[in-house]
Amino acid sequence: MLTQHLAVLQVVVPLISAPLCALLPLAGSENKLGNKLAWLFATLVSLTTFIIALLIAKEVSDHGVISYQLGGWAPPWGIEYRIDHLSAYILLIVSAIACITMLAAQKSVEKEIAHEKISLFYSAFLLCLTGLLGVVVTGDAFNIFVFLEISSLSSYVLIALGNDRKALTASYQYLIMGTIGATFILIGIGLLYMLTGTLNIVDLQQRIPELLSSRTLHAAFAFFTVGISLKLALLPLHLWLPNAYAYAPSMITVFLSATATKVSLYILFRFFFGLFSNEITFEEFHLDKILIPLSILAILIASSVAVFQNNIKRMFAYSSVAQIGYMTLGIGLATKSGSIAGMLHLFNHAIIKGGLFLAMACIVFRTGSVQLSNFAGLGKRMPWTMAAILLLGLGLIGVPFTAGFISKWYLLIAALEQNNWLAATVIVGGSLLAVMYIWKIIEHAYFKIPISSASEGQVISEAPFTMLIPLWILVAANFYFGVNTSFSYGFANTAINTLFQ
Amino acid sequence: MNKKRSLILREACNLIVPAVLLYALYVQFHGDYGPGGGFQAGVIFAAAIILYALVYGRKKTQKIFPASLVRYLISIGLLLYAGVGVASLFMGGNYLDYNVLAHNPQHGQHLGIFLIELGVGITVAAVMIMIFYMLDEYAD
Amino acid sequence: MIQTLQHYEFAILIPLLGGLLVLLFHNHENFREACSIVIGIVLFLYIVQLIGLTSGDNTAHTLLNITPTLSITFHLEPLGLVFALLASSLWIITTIYSIGYMRGNKEKNQTRFYVFFAMSIASTMGIAFSANLLTLFIFYETLTLCTYPLVTHKQNQEAQSGGRTYLGILLSTSILFFLTAMVVTWLHAGTLDFLPGGILDSKLGPLGALLLFTLFMFGIGKAALMPFHRWLPAAMVAPTPVSALLHAVAVVKAGVFTVLKISVYIFGIDFIATQHAADVILWVAVATMLIASIIALTKNNLKARLAYSTISQLSYIVVGAALASPIAAMGGALHMVTHAFGKITLFFCAGAIYTATKYTQVSQLDGLGHRMPFTFTAYLVAAISVIGLPPLIGSWSKWYLMEGSISTQNYIVLIAFSLSTLLNCAYLLPIALRGFFNPLNSNLDHQVSGIKEAPLACVFPLCITALCTFLLFFYMQTVYDFLYPAFNP
């Protein structure tokens, strides 16, 4: 019975479980049992969303696009949940990362968040998950804005729960910039509604081609570009990301780094290719003239800034800004293979960056800080975590056998197909910068002798199993998708082909 | 905070609060065919409670509306909203399809709108009161 | 039976298995060393019985399909087989030598050394048997990463900075140039497979071919062409068995093997000749050959001198490939073999001297010849082989390289070869002469009676390899005939 309601269940399950998680017995109290119960509930919900995502992916690959009318109203009037290959692809990533975060979250959250807030932390997490899944599932423009706001608001709350007082200012800054970005998207949607009188994305796509002359459409396109790149943290508008990721609770950085910006990239795909269709976006509005220079700047500046960071979480946050630059560079090449490469890198980067921040969570759990000096001698003390950082770091650089290599390979092909030598050199140059900041950590971990005075006597031992297993699942995924790309490339390929006309 | 407000304030408050609560309920239950609905009703309801709390102090209000109850109300309101949706799922229609809720679509729509607006009203009122309680705690 | 032998990835699995065994028996040393040697021998035998196969069907065997069009496939071809034979045989000898060296100098965490040693050999086998450029690139990168812990074995400050230059140059050249060149080839040729006669079509145009060849050659950092050679001397911080591995067995040989494989199977000898693809690289290689020899002259540290001599010897092979004549390429391939045996003996001698006397400077070696007769005679024989005098195998490869340069009327290259031979004599022979004819260096406070030969486990391997430089002299013709079909399709 439930199979034909999959699309809506994907959102309703986490939506209902969020208040339920707050209503759980002993919620909001200090005792451990209540917090463990809340964690267990949240993990179960994440697992169910992942299973639903798998079923949806199977359904989509068998029967093509799923269209679900909310409340029984036909599309142009009612809200239509529309899942094509692109949405199924992102759903899988978001729910998989949610599961892995939740699996590893128990001990780390116990240590970092005030005990009475833990059950509310999990319910806010579920709300954030609802928002992210909702954005990907819905086919209605305004509904995307609503779900985007749900996920952003809950992620502001989650970031503000960090135990460092800088988390508050980081969350505040993210709130201001995030709201401005979302409001820009809202203005864009409003202008489109004014022109066409409909909010359904497919309906909009049919009506826009004959409106190309109107200036309001140009204004709407401009608002979308700024709003989405603000949410995406594309270089000039990325100022909120480093602080937000560095001072948030470690498990939240793991979740947000692998999903939030990815969903914003999905919005970019949905609006600029699903709504505006790629000819309009590139021939009419020349989006590539904006995307390519900004992405090149993002890759070079963010990577070089990352090299000089002392706080490793900030370093990986800047590296995330650079990696987003890779994705937008892929898209900016304005060809199908470019967007496929961008999609592929989105998938691979979610695995690698999620893993790296999970390793950071292990280190914070054991040593309490992520300053570079604190890494001295960790190679011996926490061998499994450091080995994971090394292997995932190689993935970030793009060494063969890792997922990073595959996305670098396809990005290079897409760039060199058009003899765009600048983009090719930047792609390759970016990975050189990645070598520099990854090796800074490796050298500290394996070559420096630990300053015995720093670790207050207690011997730093390896991270607990519950955090290591998810970490090594991600490392295994990094290698698996480095070798067998039938899923990651196949799905991205069909997704882009269905999206592009 | 414990010194009592002047007599005039307390008397005026006794007059206004019941009227505002009644008006809130009116707006709540006439939302489907007239102006009104969950959001507005919730806010008016909360305004009445907050006025009472301003005049009689947070402690007395918390005897009527304890903080834990308000917290539960937030979740219950949202669950009611989503519950109606899931109910229509189980009754065979799509999510939030009110036609299947009752024997004929007309009543189903009416019932659906009514319950949804009630859920929204509860949540909005509870959230507003909770915000007031939180900011009030910061004050002292 | 033949069918199972087709799975060339056994050649990769055997060393990995060896690494695993070493890891398992890390606490009792003798058993661990025995494992390494046994695995080395097993690998060597496996490859030897592959020789019979080349004449028959050497069908490619796909291990993994990364994407519908890209795959990790292995196949058997003469050049790859010679390289695999060379690497596996020298691996056995180097393991024996490193047992003696490690025990002699009581080095720490030896298990890690043997494990990464086995992994480097596994990646070398992967390079030897790779059937397309992607597989070769994958194992090329894993070789760099596996040798990094070996280079930074001592884990002190200069090991770290040496490792940084080592990895920095190798990774950046391979990512910057090699990967881009590979993608360009993929776009132009549609495939990355190694096919006799090359896969590139003339549509590339002479300039395109020139650019692509230069991009490839600078991309292969392991061939140590001049601007990107800094990593080789920087790798001197490693213990001597690692330098032996780097210079003779795996790393540089992998570099020049890739050079040969690309110029023969991707570009094709005649394609290079007609498109003049290799003109830039030819003169860069000749310059590297001469400049490196001159720098070697100035180096007082023995290992640094040998390192710069390796850089110049590698450029012999790159010149052979760039001359675009089958004979020169054949000469390059033979030089790959002869230089391996010669240079590994020289490094073994350097290690033996260090183990016995802790001396590393050339000036300290006066009069040691009488105390360490075997080491120094082996050194002399190997030096002569590297210089290229007849009774030893070095003469064969130099002969064909010079013949190749004459056949393409490149007389300047011929003069460069002879000049470089002179420079070889100038920087290799004085060490042997000092050892035998100069009196003991008085101002050094070494206890005269104390000096004797390094432990047998060090001296025995270097004598074998010195002997090989002599014995193989008579079998070079068979190697030539074996390689002949590869170079003239």
Next chain:
Amino acid sequence: MFADYYNYWVAIILMMLGFYIVISDANLIKKIIGLSIFQTSVFILFISMSKVEGGTAPILAEGITTYSNPLPHVLILTAIVVSVATTALGLAIIARIYREYGTVDENIIHDQDEEDEDNNEATG
């Protein structure tokens, strides 16, 4: 030209006002106020687009044919809830910042962060 696009001009002016306050003001609370002004301008934009010449309130009644378009109103209802939620969240964060930093002035907070940075560099 100004007359008939009067409401859009109001929306634009309000938007730029709110934007200016958000960017220029150092006081955190004033930033939130600026933000809500910025959002209100968007509401005016939406609602003004829903006005139909001579249309009455969108409630069915006999004899009335033209109604103003209800959809933007509904959208704005949700957007208002979002804006209220953002403001409430912003104020809650400011309350906590005030308790942690003792001030709501962004520059002072920035200086305190700089000091933290320096002294945990020293101890680090």
